[in-house]
Amino acid sequence: xxxxxxxxxxxxxxxxxxxxxxxxxxxxxxxxxxxxxxxxxxxxxxxxxxxxxxxxxxxxxxxxxxxxxxxxxxxxxxxxxxxxxxxxxxxxxxxxxxxxxxxxxxxxxxxxxxxxxxxxxxxxxxxxxxxxxxxxxxxxxxxxxxxxxxxxxxxxxxxxxxxxxxxxxxxxxxxxxxxxxxxxxxxxxxxxxxxxxxxxxxxxxxxxxxxxxxxxxxxxxxxxxxxxxxxxxxxxxxxxxxxxxxxxxxxxxxxxxxxxxxxxxxxxxxxxxxxxxxxxxxxxxxxxxxxxxxxxxxxxxxxxxxxxxxxxxxxxxxxxxxxxxxxxxxxxxxxxxxxxxxxxxxxxxxxxxxxxxxxxxxxxxxxxxxxxxxxxxxxxxxxxxxxxxxxxxxxxxxxxxxxxxxxxxxxxxxxxxxxxxxxxxxxxxxxxxxxxxxxxxxxxxxxxxxxxxxxxxxxxxxxxxxxxxxxxxxxxxxxxxxxxxxxxxxxxxxxxxxxxxxxxxxxxxxxxxxxxxxxxxxxxxxxxxxxxxxxxx
Amino acid sequence: xxxxxxxxxxxxxxxxxxxxxxxxxxxxxxxxxxxxxxxxxxxxxxxxxxxxxxxxxxxxxxxxxxxxxxxxxxxxxxxxxxxxxxxxxxxxxxxxxxxxxxxxxxxxxxxxxxxxxxxxxxxxxxxxxxxxxxxxxxxxxxxxxxxxxxxxxxxxxxxxxxxxxxxxxxxxxxxxxxxxxxxxxxxxxxxxxxxxxxxxxxxxxxxxxxxxxxxxxxxxxxxxxxxxxxxxxxxxxxxxxxxxxxxxxxxxxxxxxxxxxxxxxxxxxxxxxxxxxxxxxxxxxxxxxxxxxxxxxxxxxxxxxxxxxxxxxxx
Numbered sequence: 001x002x003x004x005x006x007x008x009x010x011x012x013x014x015x016x017x018x019x020x021x022x023x024x025x026x027x028x029x030x031x032x033x034x035x036x037x038x039x040x041x042x043x044x045x046x047x048x049x050x051x052x053x054x055x056x057x058x059x060x061x062x063x064x065x066x067x068x069x070x071x072x073x074x075x076x077x078x079x080x081x082x083x084x085x086x087x088x089x090x091x092x093x094x095x096x097x098x099x100x101x102x103x104x105x106x107x108x109x110x111x112x113x114x115x116x117x118x119x120x121x122x123x124x125x126x127x128x129x130x131x132x133x134x135x136x137x138x139x140x141x142x143x144x145x146x147x148x149x150x151x152x153x154x155x156x157x158x159x160x161x162x163x164x165x166x167x168x169x170x171x172x173x174x175x176x177x178x179x180x181x182x183x184x185x186x187x188x189x190x191x192x193x194x195x196x197x198x199x200x201x202x203x204x205x206x207x208x209x210x211x212x213x214x215x216x217x218x219x220x221x222x223x224x225x226x227x228x229x230x231x232x233x234x235x236x237x238x239x240x241x242x243x244x245x246x247x248x249x250x251x252x253x254x255x256x257x258x259x260x261x262x263x264x265x266x267x268x269x270x271x272x273x274x275x276x277x278x279x280x281x282x283x284x285x286x287x288x289x290x291x292x293x294x295x296x297x298x299x300x301x302x303x304x305x306x307x308x309x310x311x312x313x314x315x316x317x318x319x320x321x322x323x324x325x326x327x328x329x330x331x332x333x334x335x336x337x338x339x340x341x342x343x344x345x346x347x348x349x350x351x352x353x354x355x356x357x358x359x360x361x362x363x364x365x366x367x368x369x370x371x372x373x374x375x376x377x378x379x380x381x382x383x384x385x386x387x388x389x390x391x392x393x394x395x396x397x398x399x400x401x402x403x404x405x406x407x408x409x410x411x412x413x414x415x416x417x418x419x420x421x422x423x424x425x426x427x428x429x430x431x432x433x434x435x436x437x438x439x440x441x442x443x444x445x446x447x448x449x450x451x452x453x454x455x456x457x458x459x460x461x462x463x464x465x466x467x468x469x470x471x472x473x474x475x476x477x478x479x480x481x482x483x484x485x486x487x488x489x490x491x492x493x494x495x496x497x498x499x500x501x502x503x504x505x506x507x508x509x510x511x512x513x514x515x516x517x518x519x520x521x522x523x524x525x526x527x528x529x530x531x532x533x534x535x536x537x
Numbered sequence: 538x539x540x541x542x543x544x545x546x547x548x549x550x551x552x553x554x555x556x557x558x559x560x561x562x563x564x565x566x567x568x569x570x571x572x573x574x575x576x577x578x579x580x581x582x583x584x585x586x587x588x589x590x591x592x593x594x595x596x597x598x599x600x601x602x603x604x605x606x607x608x609x610x611x612x613x614x615x616x617x618x619x620x621x622x623x624x625x626x627x628x629x630x631x632x633x634x635x636x637x638x639x640x641x642x643x644x645x646x647x648x649x650x651x652x653x654x655x656x657x658x659x660x661x662x663x664x665x666x667x668x669x670x671x672x673x674x675x676x677x678x679x680x681x682x683x684x685x686x687x688x689x690x691x692x693x694x695x696x697x698x699x700x701x702x703x704x705x706x707x708x709x710x711x712x713x714x715x716x717x718x719x720x721x722x723x724x725x726x727x728x729x730x731x732x733x734x735x736x737x738x739x740x741x742x743x744x745x746x747x748x749x750x751x752x753x754x755x756x757x758x759x760x761x762x763x764x765x766x767x768x769x770x771x772x773x774x775x776x777x778x779x780x781x782x783x784x785x786x787x788x789x790x791x792x793x794x795x796x797x798x799x800x801x802x803x804x805x806x807x808x809x810x811x812x813x814x815x816x817x818x819x820x821x822x823x824x825x826x827x828x829x830x831x832x833x834x835x836x837x838x839x840x841x842x843x844x845x846x847x848x849x850x851x852x
């Protein structure tokens with residue numbers, strides 16, 4: 001300091017001193033308002049701070065499709081039924097019990113008495129009818145509070161009838177086995193009609209349900225605050241409040257967890273998991289979910305119109321390496337189109353295609369592949385797409401090793417969907433895709449049937465067609481006997497596994513990290529974040 | 538003077554008009570559509586078509602543009618597709634946050650830049666000058682988001698002196714000091730590059746002035762060095778620095794996008810980034826217009842200040 005000052009005349013030194021003083025003051029101020037180096041007091045007691053991956057789109061359950069939104073919604077609202085703890089089978093919720101007519105066309109629900117919405121209005125049969133009419137009836141005065149992207153889950157409903165104030169009947173157009181499961185899904189959550197009438201289009205920012213937590217406030221891109229509902233019908237939660245913080249940058253989210261700024265974090269990036277392996281401060285949760293990551297193969301045009309080629313690529317790719325190395329164990333290898341999370345419908349005798357480049361080469365030779373370059377659509381992100389670019393690159397390398405020249409075209413998610421959903425014909429031979437569903441019916445029905453080709457409003461962008469599979473899926477949809485459905489789905493899986501319309505890659509194991517202070521938390525196979533029983537401290 | 542200000546403000550109108558047209562054209566040219574973003578992976582061609590009608594996207598492009606223009610004139614910025622709320626509500630909420638961040642960063646980069654520039658000019662070729670020069674070079678070259686993450690790691694995770702992200706504590710927070718604590722890291726990160734530019738320019742400007750005869754005269758007369766630097770030289774050098782400050786203000790406003798993402802600062806930059814990925818044309822238009830208007834305004838301010846500082850500069 002004195003060396004720098006020595007060359008200056010007295011006024012110069014005064015000037016420099018003034019600067020130094022200001023500097024010192026600034027640093028002191030930083031010290032004063034910071035925490036003084038002590039270990040962070042952490043988050044407030046009895047309040048759970050959850051780090052989310054994105055800002056919620058809306059808190060109207062009928063208006064959203066993303067798991068990120070579902071995580072908040074499942075704590076604000078209830079449905080007529082809900083998934084059992086740790087399973088994907090339903091149990092009573094707002095409905096105490098139900099009867100299904102023998103022809104499978106009428107579902108009659110006996111509703112729970114004495115339940116109120118957060119705004120004080122009563123839950124009753126007419127409120128149930130109101131909710132489904134809003135979503136499905138174009139003539140409903142509140143239909144314009146949409147759009148309702150997943151309303152097709154209830155397209156089988158013909159009419160909702162109020163039998164009496166605590167009894168409601170759903171009449172279906174045809175038997176539809178996934179109906180109860182769809183009611184347990186966020187799209188079936190019940191919103192207060194009084195709130196919808198009051199807020200109209202803005203209902204998404206003023207939620208009112210019957211759930212364990214009540215909406216307090218939503219500050220854009222900062223937080224959504226929920227407070228406990230002391231009169232919750234299933235027992236008041238112990239937590240005082242829950243705050244959902246959207247932290248879009250994954251590194252920042254990890255930093256918040258490490259510094260104690262959040263208590264619970266979901267969708268931990270695979271590479272960051274290692275930092276939390278210290279059992280003293282953190283607990284790691286993992287749970288296999290109803291998710292499949294695969295490549296759609298263009299079965300209409302060569303070379304994948306030949307089954308041998310489709311099987312060949314399934315042998316050619318080292319799926320274990322993808323799951324264990326790229327995804328760091330946050331996923332397991334997929335054997336077929338149905339995730340093991342649907343335990344009751346999953347064919348556990350099915351083995352994933354083993355990594356066998358030699359067999360792949362044999363099949364390729366047998367099919368007479370002409371060596372033409374293949375186009376592979378890869379995306380940069382998207383819900384449930386895991387790590388699409390490294391995975392796509394690894395797959396490209398594996399295919400090159402067996403003699404298949406593959407050219408990758410990468411697109412941003414929105415653009416990608418715009419290219420893939422209308423069908424791959426004339427555009428690409430392979431495309432990445434991932435689905436997360438709630439029932440073993442949904443994915444195959446929407447993406448594997450002949451009647452689900454893009455020109456018929458389906459998502460079968462690879463143009464797969466097998467009449468046996470079609471028949472099995474139609475039957476399984478109509479049956480209301482779970483054991484019967486299970487047999488049908490297992491047969492379907494065997495056929496699809498052999499036909500290989502997709503390159504089956506992985507089933508995501510969703511994960512979460514929580515501090516050790518968080519107790520009674522469990523990840524659910526549905527991927528829903530249920531916080532009703534959670535305590536802290 | 539007033540005439541000049543009014544003329545400049547009126548010039549805003551054609552600028553914003555042109556800008557809105559450019560944004561509209563770009564959004565029309567890039568692939569993907571808002572209906573798809575709303576419906577997500579479950580979008581069927583039918584549901585997309587009916588949603589597009591609902592959103593008014595089935596009309597011709599010029600039609601859509603003129604409808605939008607007509608609404609803007611009445612102060613109606615429209616309703617965001619992706620957020621399902623009025624665009625104006627969203628922008629007002631977010632812009633305040635960006636202003637706070639950018640203004641603080643701007644003050645920091647101006648103060649530090651000018652002081653560093655003066656110090657290195659006054660002590661030219663000494664170690665002080667060299668340190669400033671090298672720091673400035675590093676500051677300009679380092680990617681701001683990387684620097685942000687590093688600062689988070691050091692000050693928030695390792696030392697735990699400051700919070701990692703956000704604008705306030707989410708539960709029971711609020712108040713000036715809470716804001717200040719959250720502001721430090723992002724504002725410092727945002728200011729680094731602009732500091733470098735201002736420092737270099739101040740140094741160059743000062744060096745030029747310090748070479749002048751009247752400076753030599755002042756020194757010969759026995760005026761102290763501090764007085765020479767601050768009272769004589771700096772005021773003249775300022776004339777060259779002020780217009781650049783106007784540009785840097787705009788730069789800081791724009792750089793806020795990365796910083797807001799890294800520090801989860803609920804500002805307009807982050808809003809624009811997600812609006813682009815959801816192709817939310819109305820939100821993008823509203824956001825761009827607001828940012829552009831601020832940029833023009835800051836430059837106008839810089840020009841006015843420069844005129845005040847040096848009346849010889851005609852306006």
